[in-house]
Amino acid sequence: MPSFKLDDLEIPFENGDTVIRAAHKAGIDIPHYCWHPGLSVAANCRMCLVEVAPPPGRPAMMLDVLAWDAETQEYVPQKKPKLQPACQLGATDGMVVKSQSSEHVARARSAVQELLLLNHPVDCPICDQAGECRLQDYWLEHQGTKKRMRDEPVHKPKAVVFGPTIVYDAERCIVCTRCVRFSEEVAKDPVLSVRERGNLNEIVVSPGRQLDHPYTLMTEYVCPVGALTAIDFRFKARVWFLRSAPSVCVGCATGCNSFTDYDPRTQKVYRYRPRENQTVNKYWMCDDGMLDYRRIHENRVLVSSVSGEPTSREAALAKATMLLLDAPPASTAVVLSAEHSLEDNFALLEFARDVLGTTQLFFTGRAPGPGDQVLRDPDKNPNTAGVKRLAPQARPFAEFAQAATEGRFTHAVVLGSQTPTDDLAALKQIKNVLALSTHIGPIAASAKVVLPASSWAEVNGTFVNRQGIAQETERAITPRGDSRPAFRWVLDLARALDKPPAWYKLEELRAAMQPRPSASLAPAGGAS
Ligand code: SF4
Ligand code: SF4
Ligand code: FES
16 A cells, blocks of 8 residues: 655555545544545645655755744745645645654744734634634634734624524634535535625525525534534533444434433433444434434433323333233234434344244334435435334235224234324324333333333444444433333333343343344444
């Protein structure tokens, strides 16, 4: 593999790599604003300048500059090497590049930083980006000097509403054009562009349009400063109070890798962020997925109930046990859920076979929705492939509804909250429905006994996406209300019915799930 030298390190690269991309792959950060590994190269911020040694036998490219001489109090002519943007510079075998080790580079980075901050407002105390802002980080790392300009800074529009999800602050914008390129290249909607020149330039939305494509929150995510903020997250939390759990979006069958950002003090989830996975979602998520964290806190089933009346866990479990004690296997249905993890579904599948002795297996899930060629899948369930892999014999919900309407079931144990169609009437035909639900919906509404199940953010779980990749999601917050992981409810039911499974802990359940699809928890993708 060809390689080049970056400071003291040998960096391998592939054909077509730029210096910054090869360094990024090797885990080395060359400071940058406008470059993003998932977007085209703009080379407009100049933060990534590096010094490149000339090939042997060739003179170095030098620039004539004027330097201030403090002794004579005059500018004196000098020469300095011509620096090059690492984001645009193609890597070649044997080249020698200086980044951290060049005093010319250090001076250039400090000067670029000073230029970018020349007209920048002192907004940090009220800026949502504070704590994860490139301008703050690089000021500390590469500049560290006080502002020298004494003039009034250039003022530009603030709090411009770009659309239903995004607000723009032109004074904070460094015009790196990441948001412009993202909209054009990834979302395929060139709705943003740059207006004016020099220190008057700003980002604008096309006339007659709003920033309203299905990936608007990614423009805020790629913005390296606080110029674009998400209406959903603005002024809600300080990022240094948040912790992150690696997770998988449960908004559709794509299974985008994400981080769940939550406040450990209040056990509240504030946002999702994409986690890099080149095979699944690259660097991105869609708006529906990014906002799907809200379901962790909204419309939840948080207490057990019997015949619609709230009750204690113990009383509901006792009632559920009574309900299933003499359930005739031939007229007892078990409904798995494409909304739930492999672990929950496996526990219930085993329960159907070993405790209830039924073969009447079905599966439910959320209704289909819009899809596209970027990420979004019309299947709005995260684990359809997993349920089909676990129980290929399970039949779709429509067949369950049909059989229920014909009065073929006296008992049903249903995992999940939603049905593809609002089949409340079919469910109501069955006298004894036991629901294991995370959310209020048709299933909990028609059940005699409801046991509150913990959501995907409250328990470790495995989901198989549309590509057949099994992905693990890690628990962020503690189970809300009286909820417990669905597999744990199933375990307690099986024990109460005197047929305990061979597993007790999650790890034992996972071991019992053999052959378990090899699950991956991709390493955290670094910020780009
Ligand atoms: S709004 Fe953000 S991403 Fe867009 S050009 Fe300005 S600084 Fe860059
Ligand atoms: S495409 Fe699907 S999995 Fe990815 S973020 Fe959107 S809803 Fe979530
Ligand atoms: S990263 Fe902006 S010029 Fe290279």
